[in-house]
Amino acid sequence: xxxxxxxxxxxxxxxxxxxxxxxxxxxxxxxxxxxxxxxxxxxxxxxxxxxxxxxxxxxxxxxxxxxxxxxxxxxxxxxxxxxxxxxxxxxxxxxxxxxxxxxxxxxxxxxxxxxxxxxxxxxxxxxxxxxxxxxxxxxxxxxxxxxxxxxxxxxxxxxxxxxxxxxxxxxxxxxxxxxxxxxxxxxxxxxxxxxxxxxxxxxxxxxxxxxxxxxxxxxxxxxxxxxxxxxxxxxxxxxxxxxxxxxxxxxxx
Numbered sequence: 255x256x257x258x259x260x261x262x263x264x265x266x267x268x269x270x271x272x273x274x275x276x277x278x279x280x281x282x283x284x285x286x287x288x289x290x291x292x293x294x295x296x297x298x299x300x301x302x303x304x305x306x307x308x309x310x311x312x313x314x315x316x317x318x319x320x321x322x323x324x325x326x327x328x329x330x331x332x333x334x335x336x337x338x339x340x341x342x343x344x345x346x347x348x349x350x351x352x353x354x355x356x357x358x359x360x361x362x363x364x365x366x367x368x369x370x371x372x373x374x375x376x377x378x379x380x381x382x383x384x385x386x387x388x389x390x391x392x393x394x395x396x397x398x399x400x401x402x403x404x405x406x407x408x409x410x411x412x413x414x415x416x417x418x419x420x421x422x423x424x425x426x427x428x429x430x431x432x433x434x435x436x437x438x439x440x441x442x443x444x445x446x447x448x449x450x451x452x453x454x455x456x457x458x459x460x461x462x463x464x465x466x467x468x469x470x471x472x473x474x475x476x477x478x479x480x481x482x483x484x485x486x487x488x489x490x491x492x493x494x495x496x497x498x499x500x501x502x503x504x505x506x507x
Contacts, residue, residue, distance in 0.1 A: 273394045274350045274406040276385060283376065285344030286331065293326045328369050335365040349409045355393075356403075364402040371398030427493040430482065434497050437476045441502050447495040454488065466491060 301319060334342040339359045340352035352360050352368070360368075375383040375397045384396040393405045423431045450469050454462055470487035473494065474480060481490040 272408040274348075274408045276388050276394060278348045278350060278408065279388070279394070279406055280381070280385075282342070282344035282348040282350055283381075285347055286342050287344075289343060290326055290330055293330070294323055297322050297326070327373075328366075331369045331372070332362070332365040335360055335368070336362050345406070350406055351409050352399075352404050352406050354404055360402075360404055364404050367402035368398040368404060371396075371401055422492075423496045424489050424492050427489065430479075431493050431497050433479060434494070435478045436494075436498055436501060437478070439473065439476060439494075439498055443473060444495060444498045444502055447491050447498065451488070451491060451495065463487070 297319065331342055335352055338346070341350070345351060352364070354360060354364060372384075375381075375387070384398075387396045387400070388394045391400070393399075395405055399405055446469065450465060454466070457465060466487040470481075470491055474490075477494065
């Protein structure tokens with residue numbers, strides 16, 4: 255299934271992402287499984303060419319082969335998802351990525367839980383348990399995702415470049431904008447202003463006002479002149495963001 259609507263994270267942040275479909279996840283998993291099978295076949299071939307005798311005593315050789323198989327089976331998904339920020343080769347081929355439900359990159363704990371659960375729900379049941387769980391979940395999560403607190407999303411959505419979010423100086427603020435001195439405000443402050451304004455329409459009116467007041471309050475003491483009396487924080491942030499964006503674009507890199 256696919257869920258293209260935004261959902262609210264535990265931190266009250268709306269994530270506007272497209273959840274991967276069962277079909278795309280299945281194809282990505284089969285690609286990964288084929289790669290794992292290829293690695294295991296190489297191990298078997300190496301054992302055949304080297305021979306048990308050259309690998310030491312019988313139990314040593316068997317132990318080494320089992321450890322190698324274990325490393326491939328679990329090291330492949332865990333290693334790739336941790337080091338490649340939620341992607342394996344199969345997921346990358348399909349444009350998929352694993353993230354946490356908070357929208358953060360997956361860590362070692364998330365990857366381990368997903369890999370261990372995958373042996374049971376994907377291999378032991380031929381994927382039927384994972385399919386059933388994914389269909390029942392609004393976010394298409396299998397048991398491993400539910401246990402780890404993760405979700406698989408589709409990255410390649412846009413067919414054309416997405417324009418950067420910009421705001422012009424609000425009407426009536428032109429004179430103030432010309433006088434505005436930004437002090438030490440920089441790209442990080444601009445990103446905070448843009449993110450706050452971008453999320454504004456998703457917030458309840460009361461919360462929206464509180465958020466705007468809080469962000470504006472953290473910056474008002476760092477610029478001059480102070481905003482005019484009886485003005486709302488959101489309009490001031492829009493003016494500040496427009497002037498700051500212009501200054502950042504002119505800053506040599």
